[in-house]
Amino acid sequence: MTFSRLKYSLARLGEQLWFWPAVYALLALCAIGISVASDEVPLPFDLPDISTETLRSLLNVLASTLLGVATFAVASMVAAYTSASTTATPRAFALVIADSMSRRALSVFIAGYIFSIIGLITVHVHTLGTTGHLALFIMIIAVISWVVLTFVAWVDSIARLGRLGDTISKLEGATLAAIRQWGPDCRMGTAAAVVPESAHEVYAGLADPDSDSDIDSRIGHLQHVDLSGLQSWAERTDARVWLHAAPGSFVTMHRPLASVAFGPESGLTPETAAHAVRRSLVIGVDRSFTQDPRFGFICLSEIGSRALSPGINDPGTAIDVIRRHTRLFSVWAELRTETPVLRHDRLHLPPLDAETLMEDAFLGLERDGASLVEVGIWLQHAYASLAALPDTDIAAAARARSVEADRRSRETLSFEPDKARVAQAAAVVGELRLRS
Secondary structure (H helix, E strand, O other): OOHHHHHHHHHHHOOOOOOOHHHHHHHHHHHHHHHHHHHHHOOOOOOOOOOOOHHHHHHHHHHHHHHHHHHHHHHHHHHHHHHHHHOOOOHHHHHHOOOOOHHHHHHHHHHHHHHHHHHHHHHHOOOOOOOHHHHHHHHHHHHHHHHHHHHHHHHHOOOOOOOHHHHHHHEEEHHHHHHHOOOOOOOOOOOOOOOOOOOEEOOOOOOOOOOOOOOOHOOEEEEEHHHHHHHHHHHHHHHEEEEEEOOOEEEEEOEEEEEEOOOOOOEEEHHHHHHHHHHHHHEEEEOOOOOOOOHHHHHHHHHHHHOOOOOOHHHHHHHHHHHHHHHHHHHHHHHHOOOOOOEOOOOEOOOOOOHHHHHHHHHHHHHHHOOOOHHHHHHHHHHHHHHHOOOOOHHHHHHHHHHHHHHHHHHHHOHHHHHHHHHHHHHHHHHHHHHH
């Protein structure tokens, strides 16, 4: 397993709710073990005598308090997750559940509870000396301080967790991180080349329905591509790989994932080459934000569309999403001006397409906001900002979307002055088109 694949796997593992509580619980057990082992360490000076009753009282307070706090933490987090799924979009659940502060707080509370229980058992069944009593007392004070500081920080965090604005901000951050991964060349540092006719096609798995291969690894979304590992393999075997599916694409058994070319002296066969390529790809049921900026734009657009539904009627949220989309495309345009670095010269990945990304971001908002003049005007303001960018691809995509959005508004709005307002905003984009 390469470092890139290991890093991705550890990141996904760290997002699981059970992982950090388990790690912190092991640390709590180690702390008790250190207290017991300290009795065997001879010291040349006298230590203050901490009574067993004092330790029991402190541990009892910890145990009784932290059980309730941990239960409260779980209930608060579940409420936040429910809120994120109902007020934003269910696709944002993965980002909300990955909130580091909430997971760390829950881990600390559970670890503190386990520490207190094991500590109570220790002082009841094991006779500690003066050194052991003092060591355990210091550990208890450290745990109490740790719990209090974590609780104070967590209270501030939980007040925002799951709220619509916080969820939108998390989605914007995840989308921006994914955009940066693709780099200035919009290919994640891979080369641009045409697939030769001699290349062998690679599929997600065996097409045989009776195959033992896991169905989730053959039909699903491409979640992650281990480009570093695939590049290393291609260098060792003098091979080249053309990926036909970008992260986020839905792949099946009957559509080629990639094509691979290698020389006769490499010792490879089509089967071994296909196995090596598949091993560098992660396919799963759900999409992942890590390398998939389209998914982030789609989720943000879903939030805006939901806000425009008659049952919610919140155009302000849709306008907020439009502003964030504008900011993301502006940052992407700046990123595209940097000098690209060819890190994976033996790999070839389909580039990010500005027109497709802009459609993912704005199409749903255009459709659902066509009957609202304020949304139509804000869409045209966004397109005017993006059309003025020096990036020709983004500017052209913005101008095309402006025309379509204006047409939707004219066909949906019934009040003539409203149509004129949207048309006036769209005219600004039209002037930019003429100047270009």
